Amino acid sequence: MEPYDLSAAEASAAIADGSLTSETLVRSCLSRIAARDPVVKAWSYLDARQAIADARECDKEIATHGGPKTPLHGIPIGVKDIIDVEGMPTTFNSVFYQDHVPSRDAECVRVVRACGAVILGKTDTVEFASGGRKALTTHPMNTGHSPGGSSSGSAAAVGDHHVPVAFGTQTAGSLIRPASYNGIYALKPTHASVAWPGAGQYAPSLDTIGWYGRSVDDVAMMAAAYRLRGVDQAAPAAQTLTVGLCKTPYADRCEPATLEMLESAGKRLAAAGITVTEVEMPDGFVELSEMHRRVMFGEGMSHFLAEYLEQGEALSPDFVSRVVGGDVIPAEALREAYDAAAAGRRSLEAMFDGGPDVIMCPSATGEAPKGLTSTGDYVMNAFLTLLHVPLLAIPAASGPSGLPIGVQIVAPRFDEPRLIAAARRLAPLLAPDRI
Amino acid sequence: MEPYDLSAAEASAAIADGSLTSETLVRSCLSRIAARDPVVKAWSYLDARQAIADARECDKEIATHGGPKTPLHGIPIGVKDIIDVEGMPTTFNSVFYQDHVPSRDAECVRVVRACGAVILGKTDTVEFASGGRKALTTHPMNTGHSPGGSSSGSAAAVGDHHVPVAFGTQTAGSLIRPASYNGIYALKPTHASVAWPGAGQYAPSLDTIGWYGRSVDDVAMMAAAYRLRGVDQAAPAAQTLTVGLCKTPYADRCEPATLEMLESAGKRLAAAGITVTEVEMPDGFVELSEMHRRVMFGEGMSHFLAEYLEQGEALSPDFVSRVVGGDVIPAEALREAYDAAAAGRRSLEAMFDGGPDVIMCPSATGEAPKGLTSTGDYVMNAFLTLLHVPLLAIPAASGPSGLPIGVQIVAPRFDEPRLIAAARRLAPLLAPDRI
Incomplete structure (x- = not known):
């Protein structure tokens, strides 16, 4: 070594x-x-x-x-x-x-x-x-x-x-x-x-x-x-723990191996004495991906304006479109997106009340994509980024191509101590040999 | 000239x-x-x-x-x-x-x-x-x-x-x-x-x-x-206009002359053919000042961390207290503040549905304070900043000490065109001689 x-x-x-x-x-x-x-x-x-x-x-x-x-x-x-x-x-x-x-x-x-x-x-x-x-x-x-x-x-x-x-x-x-x-x-x-x-x-x-x-x-x-609230580097792993397995509203975008990984992970955790439940996110969450896109492109308009004014059409069409093109988000759509995000934050955190300590979802739809033209699908992450919650990614399995697949665990906003204590308990069970 | x-x-x-x-x-x-x-x-x-x-x-x-x-x-x-x-x-x-x-x-x-x-x-x-x-x-x-x-x-x-x-x-x-x-x-x-x-x-x-x-x-x-949505520099003043006069939930912090200024402004506008109504903000808005403080200090903790680590106690106590002192906001209080702010945004904008085109409030509690040790009370502004809405300040009167007092008008998020059109109509009526 x-x-x-x-x-x-x-x-x-x-x-x-x-x-x-x-x-x-x-x-x-x-x-x-x-x-x-x-x-x-x-x-x-x-x-x-x-x-x-x-x-x-x-x-x-x-x-x-x-x-x-x-x-x-x-x-x-x-x-x-x-x-x-x-x-x-x-x-x-x-x-x-x-x-x-x-x-x-x-x-x-x-x-x-x-x-x-x-x-x-x-x-x-x-x-x-x-x-x-x-x-x-x-x-x-x-x-x-x-x-x-x-x-x-x-x-x-x-x-x-x-x-x-x-x-x-x-x-x-x-x-x-x-x-x-x-x-x-x-x-x-x-x-x-x-x-x-x-x-x-x-x-x-x-x-x-x-x-x-x-x-x-x-x-x-x-x-x-970074002195995140309540984080103590020496804090121990969670002793008792309830994990809510969740396929997210975007399970249809996952490869079969990814959903199998989640199920198999749940079984391993249960076998080790963790309480594992299956949880579903509220119906409206299927809209959050679109709400995320609106906020990202809406705010991106301001953030690519200076580049656009200086570089004009020499700038990549990706960025030009956020300022003056098809990705400009109208006011009403943007207001709706911010409000849906805020409502989503409360709904997600309500799932923890009397529910699991952490929620566990796939952290990507599958293994790393072939070729370098796509960096992969971010659908498993974008809606959670919009909800501002802390996320911790843990390696969990090896996929059909021999490349890693992982899970992300989720806690309420500003509850990094809960997330880290849970991860300390879960990681050795999920990734015993450091995939 | x-x-x-x-x-x-x-x-x-x-x-x-x-x-x-x-x-x-x-x-x-x-x-x-x-x-x-x-x-x-x-x-x-x-x-x-x-x-x-x-x-x-x-x-x-x-x-x-x-x-x-x-x-x-x-x-x-x-x-x-x-x-x-x-x-x-x-x-x-x-x-x-x-x-x-x-x-x-x-x-x-x-x-x-x-x-x-x-x-x-x-x-x-x-x-x-x-x-x-x-x-x-x-x-x-x-x-x-x-x-x-x-x-x-x-x-x-x-x-x-x-x-x-x-x-x-x-x-x-x-x-x-x-x-x-x-x-x-x-x-x-x-x-x-x-x-x-x-x-x-x-x-x-x-x-x-x-x-x-x-x-x-x-x-x-x-x-x-800055290409704010829908803003056209040449857009005309609003032809018909309903203004909702509002003392805000913090009227008790205003000097008497400030509230008189608002009332008198309303009369001048009505005399000029503007529809003027009196509106009240929802009860819960009186809490928004405290919610604003939590968000400001809560996020300020991250933003003064680097200064604090580099300068230690040589940094002003104002900033030290945000990182390690009495201004550190606990997680639960901070979550509550973000959620109250989001709810406040929806409540404020609901006031415009079938209500006034713009809301008009004092833009400060009174004239500029005496001496240079205080820059004045920001209570008339902080809760509106938290609500993310656009604000336009207009001079409106001269106070007891001969110093200016103004109003701020408020529109829904991303509706700067409405705000500017209203201001074009209102400004000549409020500040005919450029106080």
């Missing part, structure tokens, strides 16, 4: 007990990247010299301080290339931003930097995390497949052991879906829990920053760094 | 007919600033040389193009100092950002830049537009009074004819309240209609960028530049 194989939590423990240095870990990650990235293409920018220098600085601080100042001290992190890191280009995978080097870290980067993390580099993304050009990234387990998107590079980098944790973002399904495809963990916190400034915005009522890791502890460590 | 006395719409017309150049206008504004700003202190950064150079460039473009490319071409604009302008410092009025010069314009600045506007400079603000240090700005009509805040400098600069239009922002009452105090117009668009990136965020579910001007046409010109 190489240092690059360690999860963030394992690496953190090793740094704390003195058996690992940040420099050793960073060099190991860089060697893995050197060996693998010519094929995986997860990284859009990497400065090995700077990363090693930063790691050495961390090691000095850790020695002086008598130990790491936080669990993230010395841990390398990948940053999706719509998020600013001082001195590294933020290209948004757009031809118009190839030379754009921000002078300041995004707020979310400042938080991990203050915690002592090492920013390893930038990871490839779908253009503006929303449309246009796809990332060059391939699926680490089968280069003929997409790793998903838009957090393509971050998911592949964590899945392929280039880096233990990485930032992703989700406006529809850009964080949770690639976690499923790559067999890794992801935490999408409650909307507006992590500060957005310094990241490229698309639809502010939806845009959420989250994290990939290779264990529940990894994403819990990030949640603790 | 000097060029600096022209409203943006008047200046735009003069530039279009060739009777005014951008350079003449900018030089006139700069001379007004030179004469007045030693006392008013509206500006935190000004580069006269650059502004004149930009104006000359505009005049060249206008000549080449055979006329202005948009109504904003050649018009100088002030920018609140939490919004990035390339090459000018964004200090947020914080000691920690005195040397911070962004490398890129905020998205809202890129839009007016693409329209040909001249960025005149940065205007002073309350620290991070939220607490801590007040702006140095004084009230232009009486330096012993506050111009209001947090958009202090922008409101005073427009009120004192330093610049015809300026950017402000509103999270509680930071745009509309200073408009009232300074006897000017302001438009706060529907939430999420104007892209935020490049501005210092405080509470993303509330933060809204808007504009000051000295006429309805001025703020309509800005709304058209």
Whole structure:
């Protein structure tokens, strides 16, 4: 086992007990990247010299301080290339931003930097995390497949052991879906829990920053760094637990193997003593996908206006259509969408009253899609993003093509402690051998 | 009458007919600033040389193009100092950002830049537009009074004819309240209609960028530049109009003169043939101020985290308390606030069904407060900001101290066209002599 194989939590423990240095870990990650990235293409920018220098600085601080100042001290992190890191280009995978080097870290980067993390580099993304050009990234387990998107590079980098944790973002399904495809963990916190400034915005009522890791502890460590309400990194797994299995209103979009995975997961949990029930979402939820589209495109109109005014028709038709084309959402339709979302939030949370502790759904419709032209269907994620609830992706099975399939668990808004405690109990039962 | 006395719409017309150049206008504004700003202190950064150079460039473009490319071409604009302008410092009025010069314009600045506007400079603000240090700005009509805040400098600069239009922002009452105090117009668009990136965020579910001007046409010109749904700069005033006068659930916080102003305004409108009714907001609305506070502080926790981790207790106690102090909002209280806000949006808009075309309330509790230690009470604005509706401030009267008092009119979300058409009809009746 190489240092690059360690999860963030394992690496953190090793740094704390003195058996690992940040420099050793960073060099190991860089060697893995050197060996693998010519094929995986997860990284859009990497400065090995700077990363090693930063790691050495961390090691000095850790020695002086008598130990790491936080669990993230010395841990390398990948940053999706719509998020600013001082001195590294933020290209948004757009031809118009190839030379754009921000002078300041995004707020979310400042938080991990203050915690002592090492920013390893930038990871490839779908253009503006929303449309246009796809990332060059391939699926680490089968280069003929997409790793998903838009957090393509971050998911592949964590899945392929280039880096233990990485930032992703989700406006529809850009964080949770690639976690499923790559067999890794992801935490999408409650909307507006992590500060957005310094990241490229698309639809502010939806845009959420989250994290990939290779264990529940990894994403819990990030949640603790952001001081999400009530999150205690050392909190134990839930002792008693009721899980509501839910196919979502969009089960017809799932591959058969995905629904079998959910059923089989339920059986394994029940066999281990978890109370498992089947739950259905309210009838109206089948409309939420369309409501999500309206909010995303409606707010996207404001967010692509400056690009459109500057670039005109040189901008990808995907973005032009949000400003002046077929994707412009009329006022009445947009009001209806916001109100339906708000009603949906209350209905979803009512399901937890006297109901399950967490709801468990597929985190994608199936395995990673073939080819790189599609990053997959985000229907299992978009309506939940609209509802602002926190989501935690857990690997659960291997699909017909040998690629991972996962589940996402759902809790009420701002109840990340419940989500993490449940995930700690569920993950070993769902993914005993780290698919 | 000097060029600096022209409203943006008047200046735009003069530039279009060739009777005014951008350079003449900018030089006139700069001379007004030179004469007045030693006392008013509206500006935190000004580069006269650059502004004149930009104006000359505009005049060249206008000549080449055979006329202005948009109504904003050649018009100088002030920018609140939490919004990035390339090459000018964004200090947020914080000691920690005195040397911070962004490398890129905020998205809202890129839009007016693409329209040909001249960025005149940065205007002073309350620290991070939220607490801590007040702006140095004084009230232009009486330096012993506050111009209001947090958009202090922008409101005073427009009120004192330093610049015809300026950017402000509103999270509680930071745009509309200073408009009232300074006897000017302001438009706060529907939430999420104007892209935020490049501005210092405080509470993303509330933060809204808007504009000051000295006429309805001025703020309509800005709304058209941002392509707010259905806004047509040339749209006529409403022919028939029903106005619902409303004291809000917070009338007990108003000075007597403010309530008299509302009553007297209603009489003037009725005398001019407008249908005027009295309307009351639903009972539960009295709770919305507290719900607003929860959302603002709840989201503020995420947005001051990076500052807190970097600066610790050197940060103003106002901000520290949002992260780790008495202003931390528990999960359940925050969920309740979001849900109450969503319900309030539907209730407010139900008032328009078969009811008035617009609702008219006081835009502040009274005249500008004495002294510079308080920027005034935002209770008339915060609950409406929470409800995401568009607001247009109109000067309406002179108070007991001879300082302005204004009204704000309210329309359903995304119905800026209705708001602007009503304001065009109402403004000449309310403020016949431009108080």
